[in-house]
Amino acid sequence: MMTPDPGRQTLLILGASGDLTARLLLPGLAALLATPDAPDLSLVGAGMEDWDDQRWRRRVHDSFATAAGGSARPAAVADQARYLRADVTQEQELRRLLDSCPGRVVIYFALPPAVTVAACAALRGAELRPGTRLVLEKPFGTDAAGARALNEMLARLVPEDQIHRVDHFLGKSTVLNILGLRFANRIFEPVLNNAHVAGVDIVFDEDLALEGRAGYYDHAGALRDMVQSHLLQVMALLAMEAPPSLDARELRDRKAEVLRATRLWDDDPAVTSRRARYTAGTIGDRRLPAYADEPGVEAARQTETLAEIVLAVDNWRWAGVPFRLRSGKALAGRRKEAVVTFRQPPHVPDGLRGYEQPDRLRIGFGPDQVRLDVNVNGPDDPYVIDPVTLSADFGPGELPPYGEVLRGVFDGDPTLSVRGDTAEQCWRIVEPVLTSWQGGAVPLLEYPAGSAGPGDSLVS
Ligand SMILES: NC(=O)C1=CN([C@@H]2O[C@H](COP(=O)(O)OP(=O)(O)OC[C@H]3O[C@@H](n4cnc5c(N)ncnc54)[C@H](OP(=O)(O)O)[C@@H]3O)[C@@H](O)[C@H]2O)C=CC1
Numbered sequence: 223m224m225t226p227d228p229g230r231q232t233l234l235i236l237g238a239s240g241d242l243t244a245r246l247l248l249p250g251l252a253a254l255l256a257t258p259d260a261p262d263l264s265l266v267g268a269g270m271e272d273w274d275d276q277r278w279r280r281r282v283h284d285s286f287a288t289a290a291g292g293s294a295r296p297a298a299v300a301d302q303a304r305y306l307r308a309d310v311t312q313e314q315e316l317r318r319l320l321d322s323c324p325g326r327v328v329i330y331f332a333l334p335p336a337v338t339v340a341a342c343a344a345l346r347g348a349e350l351r352p353g354t355r356l357v358l359e360k361p362f363g364t365d366a367a368g369a370r371a372l373n374e375m376l377a378r379l380v381p382e383d384q385i386h387r388v389d390h391f392l393g394k395s396t397v398l399n400i401l402g403l404r405f406a407n408r409i410f411e412p413v414l415n416n417a418h419v420a421g422v423d424i425v426f427d428e429d430l431a432l433e434g435r436a437g438y439y440d441h442a443g444a445l446r447d448m449v450q451s452h453l454l455q456v457m458a459l460l461a462m463e464a465p466p467s468l469d470a471r472e473l474r475d476r477k478a479e480v481l482r483a484t485r486l487w488d489d490d491p492a493v494t495s496r497r498a499r500y501t502a503g504t505i506g507d508r509r510l511p512a513y514a515d516e517p518g519v520e521a522a523r524q525t526e527t528l529a530e531i532v533l534a535v536d537n538w539r540w541a542g543v544p545f546r547l548r549s550g551k552a553l554a555g556r557r558k559e560a561v562v563t564f565r566q567p568p569h570v571p572d573g574l575r576g577y578e579q580p581d582r583l584r585i586g587f588g589p590d591q592v593r594l595d596v597n598v599n600g601p602d603d604p605y606v607i608d609p610v611t612l613s614a615d616f617g618p619g620e621l622p623p624y625g626e627v628l629r630g631v632f633d634g635d636p637t638l639s640v641r642g643d644t645a646e647q648c649w650r651i652v653e654p655v656l657t658s659w660q661g662g663a664v665p666l667l668e669y670p671a672g673s674a675g676p677g678d679s680l681v682s
């Protein structure tokens with residue numbers, strides 16, 4: 223077995239021709255490579271497409287161009303990138319790939335979840351070099367049992383600290399800024415509890431539709447694609463107790479703790495979950511077909527493109543406060559934010575008129591900003607309440623989300639990756655909903671693409 227040169231790493235991307243690789247992973251890598259402390263890296267792409275090095279290098283250059291700035295380093299890595307055609311579910315082909323990778327190997331599974339599982343199973347026969355890191359995309363498995371089995375399989379391959387379960391929302395600067403907002407001042411944290419909060423909404427409405435991703439998305443749907451993964455991670459950061467440090471163990475322990483306390487509100491999916499699918503419509507100047515008519519979609523699978531669930535957190539801080547999570551595709555507008563809605567003040571003094579809407583703290587995930595809608599006296603009649611909005615921009619952060627998570631991977635820092643037990647907890651939380659939807663207990667509603675989604679949303 224080759225002993226890795228500790229300074230040299232190869233990023234081996236399985237699924238090199240895919241959407242994730244082109245649109246997010248390679249631009250994130252370019253941004254990271256353009257930083258002064260970038261790792262010494264070789265890049266190898268692998269996939270089923272009959273590409274050669276030149277074709278792959280063009281793909282890498284194109285994707286890098288969207289993010290590399292003026293730095294020469296990403297271009298140098300792209301010039302040396304190599305491509306190997308391989309079915310990554312075959313042990314022999316994986317061996318061939320690994321043999322061609324110099325130094326420490328970081329294997330990135332940019333693959334549909336079921337192919338990732340098959341590739342991990344095949345890796346059991348291919349001897350992994352010491353220090354090999356495995357990077358897995360969300361959704362991690364396709365259900366709780368699958369996630370557990372995948373965790374067991376991975377544990378036989380490498381130690382847990384060499385497994386990075388990527389959730390790129392954890393690399394979004396605003397998501398990380400939740401930590402500073404909550405724990406670096408005395409303003410918000412004292413009121414983030416059931417004495418003061420009426421409810422929390424975490425919403426990720428996209429105007430993007432399927433975008434040619436039927437091969438993956440039609441097997442996933444909005445609940446698995448967004449809610450079970452990204453939105454639960456955001457919720458964990460919003461609801462967890464204060465960690466003593468941002469050390470990986472402390473942070474991940476706090477997230478795991480609050481997710482263990484989380485369950486479906488009233489334990490009744492028929493009342494506290496909703497699913498829907500878009501029909502034909504128009505977004506801006508784009509005419510979209512119905513989801514069911516998109517190429518590659520099997521309509522009978524009844525995959526939802528919009529999901530909503532309401533959760534309860536069974537602990538002292540949050541008992542009685544609903545957490546409403548929603549994500550949908552092909553919607554009229556983008557709404558990407560977490561909103562904390564506060565209870566009414568215990569008593570607004572008689573004579574102060576016009577309290578109409580509650581105070582709200584809004585954390586925007588694009589644009590990256592924080593806003594506080596707060597009731598105060600108005601500019602005119604001082605006895606009439608007028609809400610004002612205090613706002614601040616967070617800015618986009620030093621690196622894009624994939625640059626941030628890749629930095630953690632290359633540095634061997636698991637802070638921004640999802641721990642195995644947490645991945646299983648996230649499935650446990652949504653499992654009653656999946657079961658109920660499969661059994662047909664919750665109707666699949668419809669909404670025209672370009673609309674606000676079906677009426678009577680569970681979120682506010
Ligand atoms: N796209 C996105 O916006 C995001 C995606 N993700 C995650 O990334 C993962 C991949 O998604 P995405 O890139 O969209 O999916 P795609 O379908 O676009 O890409 C999957 C890639 O895997 C390749 N592949 C499939 N089977 C094999 C095989 N047996 N051997 C080798 N290569 C294979 C495909 O090649 P071929 O096409 O030739 O079959 C394709 O290049 C998913 O888990 C998704 O959740 C996460 C965040 C965002």
Ligand SMILES: O=C1O[C@H](COP(=O)(O)O)[C@@H](O)[C@H](O)[C@H]1O
Nearest residue numbers: 360390428430447448452588623
């Ligand atoms: O993981 C995913 O995220 C994107 C949304 O994230 P963004 O950072 O690109 O806004 C979503 O469109 C996609 O369906 C999902 O797989």
